[in-house]
Amino acid sequence: MKSESCSSSLMANEVEVVLYKDPNQPVEARVRDLLSRMTLAEKAGQMAQIERSVASPAALTGRFIGSVLNACGSAPRERASAEEWAEMVDEMQRWALASRLGIPIIYGTDAVHGNNNLYGATIFPHNVGLGATRDGDLARRIGEATALEVRASGIHWTFAPCVAVCRDPRWGRCYESYSEDTEVVRTMASIVAGFQGSPLEGHHAGYPFLAGSKNVIACAKHFVGDGGTHEGRNEGNTICTFEDLEKIHVRPYLDCLAQGVCTIMASYSCWNGKLLHSNRFLITELLKDKLGFKGLVVSDWEGIDMLSKDYRYCISASINAGIDMIMVPHRYEMFLEDLTFLVESGEIPISRIDDAVERILRVKFVSGLFERPFSERSLLDVVGCKEHRLLAHEAVRKSLVLLKNGKDPKIPFLPLNRGAKRILVAGTHADDIGYQCGGWTIRRYGGSGRTTIGTTILEAIKEAVGKETEVVHEERPSESTFKNKEFSFAVVVVGKAAYAECLGDRTELEIPFSGAETISFVANKVPTLVIVVSGRPLVFEPSLLEKVDALVAAWLPGTEGGGIADVLFGDHQFEGVLPVTWFKSVDHLPINAGHQNYDPLFPLGFGLKTSINNESYP
Structure with a gap:
């Protein structure tokens, strides 16, 4: 009888072991089963997200780390291929699966306008440009394409979309916002369904959803009010009533929740003086309890460190506020030790730990990581493919905003004559892929020059006019440029250097690199079209506006400069409208x-x- 009892007990244990690994079981049953088997050390590990540079078997197998990310610019090597990225992520996944319970990692990256860390990927316009299209279906299709290029590199999670409502263009992240208008941002939040797939009928808002292995986990950010800070200061203070916070800044999250967004990232900023990373009212009472969010809340990069010089307090305040996963990202051993101490001492209730880990496991089960932990190598050919570049082409041309077309309203300057004998292309941004793409491209702050594969505006113009037209390119024209030369017209492309986050905060928004002087000089010599490549409106003095014949806002268009030439030469009509006020x-x-x-x-x-007969109308 004793032997039979032992045998029965063993059989029962075998059934229990299988439960959380059985894809036919309900997600919630799998979550509960796995959670019941976890030690405090394993739970703590799941709540840590670390940078790829410190990932190791000791961290993922020995310390049960639940998530890895790469900082923008942190890569397996410079210009690493998608296959090399996938091999790196797969190796880390093998380390995680070798842990006692075999819980897979979830790997995240800032793929905010295409898989922008990957050399050769399709880089779409930044959000401000997409907001100019007002095209929610376009956003969804861009999400689908981005998801494929992200999954091709083995990555499961993108820290996008940013659904901030930018209320002040001095903010360094203005270009990451679709619009100053909440309703426009809500329309463009359809990109979530592109990333994750469209939820099935009967899906409950707030419950995470992912369609399959060709989709990527989305992350709505930065919760909440990051676009409304005083004087547009990044990581600043949004001063408003709760009613205005809900009306302006919270509403786009409702659209993300309705689409089953899996994760939400907390903001570095404050609301009425209280840092969001420790704001229990907004994270737990509003987002989780009132709005019913069942996915995971992740901190921003070292976001909890801003709360205090006392690291244990930072951990306690943020986790008790409702943050589930901490983007550590480097000193994970200290984080795990301090978190364990705080739980054992009672400062963080074990119930809060269990809630956090439940949410993390729920996202992992919903995303199919337990069944498909490794990369899908059949997707490698989609990176930078013709179909995706054509989609980016479409997005660029739809995002262009025509602000002026002719000094005489009855005589439009555009479209340009592609049969002109000689044209001048000038300005710092005419032949620079890095400037076209802006920040969060290959590196965190972006760069200049040939940073990735793409077509510059100059190259696109040359292709559009063909060999019969002479295209003279001078970044900074001088008197000698015009000596013994007649130009039919000039295209001057100006804008800002690439930037991101706090480095983009500005109290002055003049055109840099002596752009206004270049425009004025050229416009005094020849009929001139000005293209502004920028993540926000720039100061355009009335006297300068009078001099130019046409003005186009091109935002930060990404790698496909051909989309600009398509519209300039009349192959397509201008469609974009301003997503933000031009002050x-x-x-x-x-x-x-x-x-x-x-x-x-x-x-x-x-x-x-x-119009068809080239007349301009608002």
Whole structure:
């Protein structure tokens, strides 16, 4: 009888062991089963996200780390291929699966406008440009394409979309926002369904969803109010009532929750003086309890470190506020030791730990990581493929906003004559892929020059006009440029250097690199089109605006400069409208549609369109 009892007990244990590994079991049953088997050390490990440079068997197998990410610019090697990325992630996955319970890692990256860490990937326009299209279906299709290029590199999770509502263009992350208008941001939040797939009928809002191995886990960010900080300061303070916070900044998250967004990232910023990383009211009471979010809340990079010089307090305050996974990202051993101490001492209830780990496991089960932990090598050929570049082409041309077309409204300057004898292309941004792409491209702050594979505006113009037209390119034209030469017209492309986050905060928003002087000089010599490549509006003095014949806002278009030439030469019509107010002077900021005494240079939603007979109309 004793032997029979032992045998029965063993059989029962075998059934229990299989439960969380059985894909036919309900997700919640698998979560509960796995959680019941975990030690505190294993739970703590799941709550840590570490940078790829410190990932090792000791961390993933020995310390049960639950997630790995790469900083923008951190790669297996310079210009690493998608296959090399996939091999790296797969190796880390093997380390994780060798742990006692075999819980797979979830690997995350900042793929915010395409898989922008991967050399040769398709780089789409930044969000401000997509907001100019007002095209939610386009956003969804870009999400689908990005998901494929991310999964091709073995990565499961993108820290996108940013659904901030930018209320002040001085903010260094203005280009990461679709618009100053909440409703536009809500429309563009459809990119979540592109990343993750469209939820099935009967899906409950707030419950995480992922369609399959060709989709990628999305992350709505940065919760909440990051686009409304005082004077547009990055990581600053959003000062408003709760009613305004809900009306302006929270509403896009409702659209993300309805689409089953799996993860949400906390903001570095404050709301009325309280840092979001320790704001229990907003993270737990509002997001989780009231709005019903069942996925995981992740901190931003070293986001909890901002709370105090006392690291244990940082851990306690953030986790008790409701953050489930901490983007550590380097000193994970200290984090695990301090977290364990805080739980054992009672400062963090074990119930809070269990809630956090349940949410992490839920996302991992929903995303199919237990069944498909390794990369899908059949996707390698989609990276930078023709279909995706054509989609980016479409996004670029739809994002262009025509602000002026001719000195005489009855005589439009655009489209340009592709049969012109000689044209001048000038300006710092005419032949620079790095500037076209902006920040969060290959490196965190972006760069200049041939940073990745793509077509510059100059190259696109040359291709559009063919060999019959002489294209003279001079970044900074001088008197000698015009000596004994006649130009039919000039295209001057100006803008800012690439930047990201705090480095992009500005109190002055003039055109840099002596851009205004270049425009003025050229416009005094020859009819001139100006293209502004920028993540936000820049100061354009009325006297300068009068000099130019046409003005186009191209935002940060990414790798496919051909989309610009398509519209300039009339193959497609202008469609974009301003996603943000184009101010007259920084002294007027902040200025948003609906404000009293609203008097911009160009209002929110402005954009000229060209009809079949080339007449312009708003």
